[in-house]
Amino acid sequence: MGMNDTLEIVHLEDEIGVSEIVKSTILLLEPTCSLSQFFDADSAISYIEAHKDEIDLLLLDVRVPGSTDGIGVARRAREINYTGVIAFTTAFQPPQIEIVQELDCIWLPKPIPLNKMQSTLRATRRISD
Secondary structure (H helix, E strand, C coil): HHHHHHCCCEEECHHHHHHHHHHHHHHHHHHCCCEEEEECCCHHHHHHHHHHHCCCEEEEEECCCCCHHHHHHHHHHCCCCCCCCEEEEECCCCCCHHHHHHHHHEECCCCCCCHHHHHEEEEEEEHHC
């Protein structure tokens, strides 16, 4: 967890409209959080590799541009021993149970219901405290 209990959140989403809605929702629920938004897998991976110890939550859309998808980003994060929370957002079917277990992640439907976002942020806070 970053300084002063600030949650550090990385959000990967290639649709600008969705990205803005998620940003508003997160800032409404966690006004003091630090939110870094990325639009493709590769820039998200570079950031995660550089900051893995400060990040509390990876919120990853599954279908994104780049050399891999959201699941690949999560896999890379776990490979470099990222221990924070990983949540996938997808408008399609949830990832297979094997992926959920392998990556120890949560799945959020898209658009993300407010209460689901709230419980995810709450869980993240508990884990990172």
